[in-house]
Amino acid sequence: MNKLYFLGAGGFARELYSYIKEYDFEYRNYQFAGFLSDYSDDLDDFDMIHGVVDNIRSDKVLEGDAILIAVANCKLKDELYHYYKNKNCEILSFIHPMAYVGNNVTIGDGSVICPYATLTADIEVGKGVLINAHSSIGHDAxxxxxxxxxxxxxxxxGVSVGERVMxxxxxxxxxxxxxxxxxIVGAGSVVVKKVKSGTTVFGNPAKKIK
Incomplete structure (x- = not known):
């Protein structure tokens, strides 16, 4: 049986770990092998069956093994996706059973859809996208x-979101x-006009701060 690794060992990785436990660590017939992180002590203070087994860019991951992207940082997700794609690894998506995914919704590989997320209809979700709990995406987005x-x-x-937007x-x-x-759109912000590439906005209505 090929192995499954998590990329990352921070807070979101621990959340995703709890979801995967429902599958007895044999998600899609892969054997869960542990977490990959550049910080070997990330999980030392937590009661985890599995720990950090190598750096986040790991030579232990072999062709045919699988990874789940368990980080939220957009640029890092992009880098890791292509790093492991070049190693011919399987880059899995995860859709929690308690998420709602409606008609004509496409979801790219490497994406994670968390519980109680709602994707209504006629939506395109790209590669390596994280949609965390209780978030919603409307039609034609x-x-x-x-x-x-x-x-x-x-x-x-009808909203259009570019690549690597947080x-x-x-x-x-x-x-x-x-x-x-x-x-970057800051927490609690309300976007009422176009947000230009590379800018950070915050507030209600959202205004450029960087």
Whole structure:
């Protein structure tokens, strides 16, 4: 049986670990082998069956092994996805059984959809996207590769999100707006106009702060 590794060993990795436990660590017929992190003591203070077994860019992961991306950092997700893709690893997605995924929703490989997330209909979710618990995405929205929605975000109908966009918790984007690549939307912000590439916005209404 090929092995399954988590990329990352921080708080979100521990959350994802608790979800995977429901599958007795044989998710999609892979044997869970542990966490990969550059910080070997990440899990020392937690009661975990499995620990950190190697650095996050690991030679232990072999062709045919599988990984789940368990980090929220958008640029890091992008880098790790391509690193392990080049090693011919299987990059898995995870959709929690308590998430709602409606009609004509496409989800790229390496994405994680957490419990109570709602993806309504006619939505395109790219590769390596994290949609955390209680977040919602409305009809005809597009979420670009390696973006992250923290908990309780609301991406309404017709919104277009670029690549590597980070949304803090409780962020809201009103319908049909554009959030360009490599931008950050701060926690609790309400986006009412286009967010340009590489900018950070915060507030209600959201305004550029960086």
């Amino acid at each position: 597009v979420i670009g590769n390696f973006s992250t929605l923290s908990g309780h975000c609301d991406i309404t109908g 949304f803090g918790s409780h962020a809201l984007v009103i319908p049909n707006k554009v959030v360009e690549s490599d931008s």
